[in-house]
Amino acid sequence: MTVIELVKKFFMVDLFKGLWVTFRHQNPADLVTEQYPMERPVISDRFRGQPRLIKDAAGRTICTACGACALACPEKLIKIGSLRDPETKKKVLTSFDFDMSRCMFCGLCEEACPTSSLKLSPEYELALYTREGMQLDRDKLENGIPRKEYEK
Amino acid sequence: MSDNQFYESFEELQLTRNDLDSKELVLNMGPQHPSTHGVLRVILKLDGEKVNGLECVIGYLHRGIEKVAESRTWAQFAPFVDRLDYTAAVANNFGYCLAVEKLLGLEIPKRAQYLRVILTELARIASHQVWLGTHVLDIGAVTPLFYAFRDRETILNVFEKYCGARLTTHSFRIGGCRWDAYEGFSREVLGICDDLGPRIHEYANLITGNRIWLQRTKNVGYISAADCLSYGITGPVLRASGVGLDLRKAQPYSSYEDFEFDIPTGANCDTFDRYMVRIEEMRQSIRIIRQAVEGLPEGPIIARVPKVIKPPVGEVYVSTEAPKGELGYFLVSDGTAQPYRMRVRPPSFINLQALEKMAKGGLVADVVAIIGTLDIVLGEVDR
Amino acid sequence: MKSILGYLHSNVTPGEAGNLFWVAVYVVLVFAGVSIGVIFMNWFERKVMAHMQVRIGPMRVGPHGLLQPIADALKLIIKEDLMPANADKVVFWFAPVCVVMTAFCTFIVVPFGRTHAITDMNIGVLFMLGVSSLGVLGVIMAGWASNSHYPLMGSLRSGAQMVSYEVAMCMSVVSAVMMTSMATGTGTLSMIGIVQAQMQQRTWFAFSFFPVGLVALSVFSIAMVAETNRAPFDLPEAESELVAGFLTEYSGFRWSLFFLAEYTGMMAVSSIATTLWLGGWLRPFPNLLGGRNWDLAFSLVPGLTFLALAAFCFFFYRRMPQIRSMRASAIGLAAFGCVLGLLGIIMLLPGVRERVQDIYWFISKVGFFMYLYVWGRTTFPRYRFDQLMTIGWKVLFPISLAVVILTALIGVRQELFALVWR
Numbered sequence: 001m002t003v004i005e006l007v008k009k010f011f012m013v014d015l016f017k018g019l020w021v022t023f024r025h026q027n028p029a030d031l032v033t034e035q036y037p038m039e040r041p042v043i044s045d046r047f048r049g050q051p052r053l054i055k056d057a058a059g060r061t062i063c064t065a066c067g068a069c070a071l072a073c074p075e076k077l078i079k080i081g082s083l084r085d086p087e088t089k090k091k092v093l094t095s096f097d098f099d100m101s102r103c104m105f106c107g108l109c110e111e112a113c114p115t116s117s118l119k120l121s122p123e124y125e126l127a128l129y130t131r132e133g134m135q136l137d138r139d140k141l142e143n144g145i146p147r148k149e150y151e152k
Numbered sequence: 153m154s155d156n157q158f159y160e161s162f163e164e165l166q167l168t169r170n171d172l173d174s175k176e177l178v179l180n181m182g183p184q185h186p187s188t189h190g191v192l193r194v195i196l197k198l199d200g201e202k203v204n205g206l207e208c209v210i211g212y213l214h215r216g217i218e219k220v221a222e223s224r225t226w227a228q229f230a231p232f233v234d235r236l237d238y239t240a241a242v243a244n245n246f247g248y249c250l251a252v253e254k255l256l257g258l259e260i261p262k263r264a265q266y267l268r269v270i271l272t273e274l275a276r277i278a279s280h281q282v283w284l285g286t287h288v289l290d291i292g293a294v295t296p297l298f299y300a301f302r303d304r305e306t307i308l309n310v311f312e313k314y315c316g317a318r319l320t321t322h323s324f325r326i327g328g329c330r331w332d333a334y335e336g337f338s339r340e341v342l343g344i345c346d347d348l349g350p351r352i353h354e355y356a357n358l359i360t361g362n363r364i365w366l367q368r369t370k371n372v373g374y375i376s377a378a379d380c381l382s383y384g385i386t387g388p389v390l391r392a393s394g395v396g397l398d399l400r401k402a403q404p405y406s407s408y409e410d411f412e413f414d415i416p417t418g419a420n421c422d423t424f425d426r427y428m429v430r431i432e433e434m435r436q437s438i439r440i441i442r443q444a445v446e447g448l449p450e451g452p453i454i455a456r457v458p459k460v461i462k463p464p465v466g467e468v469y470v471s472t473e474a475p476k477g478e479l480g481y482f483l484v485s486d487g488t489a490q491p492y493r494m495r496v497r498p499p500s501f502i503n504l505q506a507l508e509k510m511a512k513g514g515l516v517a518d519v520v521a522i523i524g525t526l527d528i529v530l531g532e533v534d535r
Numbered sequence: 536m537k538s539i540l541g542y543l544h545s546n547v548t549p550g551e552a553g554n555l556f557w558v559a560v561y562v563v564l565v566f567a568g569v570s571i572g573v574i575f576m577n578w579f580e581r582k583v584m585a586h587m588q589v590r591i592g593p594m595r596v597g598p599h600g601l602l603q604p605i606a607d608a609l610k611l612i613i614k615e616d617l618m619p620a621n622a623d624k625v626v627f628w629f630a631p632v633c634v635v636m637t638a639f640c641t642f643i644v645v646p647f648g649r650t651h652a653i654t655d656m657n658i659g660v661l662f663m664l665g666v667s668s669l670g671v672l673g674v675i676m677a678g679w680a681s682n683s684h685y686p687l688m689g690s691l692r693s694g695a696q697m698v699s700y701e702v703a704m705c706m707s708v709v710s711a712v713m714m715t716s717m718a719t720g721t722g723t724l725s726m727i728g729i730v731q732a733q734m735q736q737r738t739w740f741a742f743s744f745f746p747v748g749l750v751a752l753s754v755f756s757i758a759m760v761a762e763t764n765r766a767p768f769d770l771p772e773a774e775s776e777l778v779a780g781f782l783t784e785y786s787g788f789r790w791s792l793f794f795l796a797e798y799t800g801m802m803a804v805s806s807i808a809t810t811l812w813l814g815g816w817l818r819p820f821p822n823l824l825g826g827r828n829w830d831l832a833f834s835l836v837p838g839l840t841f842l843a844l845a846a847f848c849f850f851f852y853r854r855m856p857q858i859r860s861m862r863a864s865a866i867g868l869a870a871f872g873c874v875l876g877l878l879g880i881i882m883l884l885p886g887v888r889e890r891v892q893d894i895y896w897f898i899s900k901v902g903f904f905m906y907l908y909v910w911g912r913t914t915f916p917r918y919r920f921d922q923l924m925t926i927g928w929k930v931l932f933p934i935s936l937a938v939v940i941l942t943a944l945i946g947v948r949q950e951l952f953a954l955v956w957r
Contacts, residue, residue, distance in 0.1 A: 518919070
């Protein structure tokens with residue numbers, strides 16, 4: 001070992017370099033903790049969160065009950081009930097059951113939907129107290145799950 | 153030796169008399185343990201502090217993913233593949249899509265190929281950050297974990313903005329990519345590359361030169377190149393043993409031949425070399441990402457794929473260079489919309505064979521370091 | 536009554552003066568002070584470690600986590616007290632008691648000032664080192680009583696580690712004690728005597744016989760980290776290691792006693808280091824910057840420190856989130872700031888500030904060592920046990936021997952030169 005390396009070893013230069021790195025990080029500008037729920041994260045538009053059924057401006061559902069999402073889902077957790085309107089001969093949505101407890105938020109249903117009425121919204125706070133609460137019906141899909149806002 | 157043993161010679165008697173605890177101790181490092189990365193059970197046969205033998209018991213995370221594949225369509229199965237190596241889900245998705253595309257004989261547009269490379273290399277960095285944090289934590293330093301995860305956050309944010317999920321991304325589709333680069337993608341990714349360089353240098357200051365680190369990792373967990381090849385070990389473990397095999401250079405896929413990068417190798421085949429190889433791989437990934445972002449071509453992002461994917465009858469094996477090693481997909485198609493058989497060649501599972509070889513003859517305290525240096529993810533080992 | 540009031544004018548410690556009332560008062564004060572120190576250290580360690588790890592530590596239990604140690608203590612007290620079925624009950628019960636008692640007993644001779652010690656033995660340093668060695672006995676008892684293979688192994692390893700590093704510690708202490716004899720011709724083991732020797736020789740022993748004093752201090756610092764089982768020498772109590780430490784079978788209050796003893800031990804060996812090398816209770820530059828004006832300036836420092844802390848509290852009070860449910864925390868923080876400010880003002884009063892000075896400087900030097908402990912824990916990985924023992928015996932022991940020999944040679948160099956030249 002050269003003299004310089006010996007000197008560095010004796011004076012523990014490598015250890016002091018490490019100490020300096022950790023010391024420098026105490027700078028308050030470096031802290032990355034987000035104090036949830038007072039500071040909430042910024043969610044991107046494409047975030048795959050809670051599934052929602054979109055209604056149009058008049059409040060009517062856009063979904064045509066085609067069943068493409070039910071076919072696309074890998075877990076077969078979408079059950080669509082519909083009946084055919086005798087006048088327009090088109091399918092009308094009656095019930096839409098989504099089992100969110102088995103959903104893996106893959107987005108295949110959103111992709112398959114031809115009318116873009118089924119969307120995975122950026123809602124990420126999905127914790128509930130009951131398993132039954134995770135079974136979303138049409139009402140919850142259209143209007144959202146009622147939940148409490150926490151501020152602290 | 154029992155008390156009634158007839159000793160062959162006085163030397164033998166001396167040997168047994170001098171051993172205070174000559175009976176072999178069987179120690180169970182159970183499935184729940186702060187240091188094994190996931191639910192890995194290791195049964196150690198100890199002689200005092202020395203490890204005489206080692207047996208891994210796996211299967212605590214087995215979810216039957218390969219069986220599930222047989223009852224899903226080709227496109228429906230893609231989200232499941234993310235759950236194999238969950239630290240770098242993008243790489244798993246990449247391999248699967250490439251395998252199905254080869255079955256279908258599809259030509260992927262250049263832009264999609266470049267986007268895939270960018271995201272996969274970001275996933276490689278993210279996976280190596282997890283490895284770095286947890287490995288160093290096992291050895292005792294508590295801080296680099298937080299630094300590594302802070303850097304990983306920036307990458308996960310990019311994933312979230314690109315495909316909507318941070319961990320189980322389902323980022324690619326069969327035929328290309330579903331989403332194009334979002335507004336500000338290039339800027340953010342180049343920003344990550346710029347920030348990460350000095351931070352990797354910081355790890356060097358904090359860990360690499362540290363004498364305690366050197367003492368804990370040099371000459372620990374030795375496995376020769378010949379042993380690696382005979383076990384079938386791939387990835388950084390193989391490269392640290394001196395064999396410069398990287399599938400991105402050996403069998404280039406998805407435009408990797410367009411990029412210039414080096415393959416770091418090590419000479420000593422020990423834990424320290426594996427550490428250096430992975431750190432250097434992070435730097436090379438940054439290089440690839442820069443080249444890909446700056447050279448991102450215009451064009452479509454997905455090829456023309458039939459609505460219902462029914463590949464012709466046949467089988468294909470496609471392997472890619474995942475962060476953990478060679479990740480291979482063996483797909484057998486019988487002409488229907490669902491795979492007949494889907495078999496994954498998990499790098500962590502095959503690398504785990506080396507654990508016994510590396511830990512035997514060493515000390516108990518090194519077993520933890522060796523499990524860390526193999527960089528196993530139980531999701532992949534157990535599937 | 537007269538003796539009680541009479542002591543107030545003396546200039547010796549109560550133990551020396553033989554005044555039992557004041558000894559009792561000092562014992563209570565030191566015990567309370569050390570306990571508050573341990574509680575503060577818990578909060579301090581978590582916050583400092585967190586900041587070094589780019590996160591913030593406890594924030595929710597009390598404003599900025601100030602009530603966290605109290606919450607932890609309450610939790611530990613109400614936890615179920617398990618005793619293994621086959622454990623040796625008496626030894627199991629006694630082990631934490633032994634460790635805590637020895638750790639606290641070392642504070643009998645720690646001098647916070649010329650008169651601010653419970654007593655001053657003429658073998659002060661030896662007493663401290665000896666009593667802290669008794670703590671090793673408690674550790675081994677803990678492992679033995681658990682009646683399980685792994686805690687026993689862990690406690691034996693921990694005991695071996697503590698004993699090995701005591702050798703290096705004691706050799707550096709010997710070198711510092713030798714330095715005390717430079718001015719007067721006779722050395723002293725008394726803690727107060729050592730500080731007075733530093734005062735007489737107009738230098739802290741860390742800087743005398745340069746660089747031998749610094750080397751001795753470094754050796755002692757490294758050995759004291761190993762002695763108290765802290766990182767990077769904390770293999771026996773590491774969480775990710777296979778062979779569990781001697782603390783495995785202890786839960787609840789018993790575990791908190793071990794943890795109390797660990798922090799107290801840290802403070803005790805830091806006190807030894809402060810007294811021997813950093814000038815104990817002496818303010819910086821008592822001789823170089825002497826005189827009434829400098830004395831006045833330095834005596835304002837404790838009060839100003841507390842006022843600065845109070846200002847910090849108010850600064851963070853302003854930055855607290857202005858939501859209804861955080862109002863109690865915010866008011867608590869403001870109240871804490873007021874208390875600190877009040878203490879600061881009291882410490883600026885002319886009667887108080889001379890008396891408080893010594894204690895303040897001593898505690899800030901000990902606090903510096905505590906910060907080094909936390910800093911080291913955050914930064915360094917852990918040594919393996921065989922490497923640990925190698926360092927203790929093959930690195931620190933020879934260096935400390937060399938330090939002793941060099942100190943002796945430098946100390947008698949005048950006589951030596953005379954001998955050589957004659």
